[in-house]
Amino acid sequence: SAVISQKPSRDICQRGTSLTIQCQVDSQVTMMFWYRQQPGQSLTLIATANQGSEATYESGFVIDKFPISRPNLTFSTLTVSNMSPEDSSIYLCSVLPYWVAGGGETQYFGPGTRLLVL
Amino acid sequence: AQSVAQPEDQVNVAEGNPLTVKCTYSVSGNPYLFWYVQYPNRGLQFLLKYITGDNLVKGSYGFEAEFNKSQTSFHLKKPSALVSDSALYFCAVRAGSNYQLIWGAGTKLIIKP
Numbered sequence: 001s002a003v004i005s006q007k008p009s010r011d012i013c014q015r016g017t018s019l020t021i022q023c024q025v026d027s028q029v030t031m032m033f034w035y036r037q038q039p040g041q042s043l044t045l046i047a048t049a050n051q052g053s054e055a056t057y058e059s060g061f062v063i064d065k066f067p068i069s070r071p072n073l074t075f076s077t078l079t080v081s082n083m084s085p086e087d088s089s090i091y092l093c094s095v096l097p098y099w100v101a102g103g104g105e106t107q108y109f110g111p112g113t114r115l116l117v118l
Numbered sequence: 119a120q121s122v123a124q125p126e127d128q129v130n131v132a133e134g135n136p137l138t139v140k141c142t143y144s145v146s147g148n149p150y151l152f153w154y155v156q157y158p159n160r161g162l163q164f165l166l167k168y169i170t171g172d173n174l175v176k177g178s179y180g181f182e183a184e185f186n187k188s189q190t191s192f193h194l195k196k197p198s199a200l201v202s203d204s205a206l207y208f209c210a211v212r213a214g215s216n217y218q219l220i221w222g223a224g225t226k227l228i229i230k231p
Contacts, residue, residue, distance in 0.1 A: 001164075004161075031217060040206065040224070040226070041223075041224065042208065042221045042222065042223045042224050043162075043208070043221050045218065092161060092162070094162075096217060099217055103148075103150040103212040103213065103216075103217070104150045104167065104169035104170075104212075106152070106164050106167060107152075107164075107219060108164065109154075109161040109162040109163070110161050111160060111161040112160070112161045114159075
């Protein structure tokens with residue numbers, strides 16, 4: 001398994017500002033992901049953070065709004081830019097410790113960052 | 119299109135009774151099925167998974183799940199529910215060479231004393 005920490009755990013921000021969320025893993029992992037979750041709802045994948053290259057974004061998410069960095073195999077950041085109240089959500093970092101084509105590997109999650117935009 | 123269905127938004131069970139949280143899936147190829155639990159104000163915790171082999175999979179906290187290929191189901195079960203099992207449960211599936219998980223909508227499990 002992997003132990004994942006996120007900072008900050010929660011924040012209240014003003015509209016128009018930006019917040020950077022950090023994700024730290026206790027071991028090197030192959031893949032890192034960023035999800036968004038409304039409380040009590042399912043998960044929506046924002047992007048896959050690729051080490052040493054640009055992130056791969058899902059439909060409906062763009063780099064200008066959610067820039068992502070992944071400088072090494074244990075760390076990634078997600079920035080929520082020019083925030084609006086609609087960005088209020090839980091942001092979850094997730095990792096696949098390793099990947100072999102086949103699909104049985106377990107994905108692990110960080111504790112989440114609870115963001116409220118006023 | 120690949121999908122996961124959790125037909126019940128909420129399941130209510132009395133403490134000590136058996137519980138079942140339902141999950142059905144639709145994928146092309148062999149499915150890899152997962153259950154996660156989310157306690158209030160927490161991240162998702164992995165409970166168990168089915169890859170291959172025995173259709174009955176045992177996981178954390180006394181939970182188990184049965185893979186049924188003909189019914190394309192992977193229901194989560196526990197013989198005797200605890201109040202502390204109250205949480206949000208997610209079923210997810212991965213198929214083929216795509217690493218992405220397809221998520222169900224989640225089922226809120228409420229265990230009453």
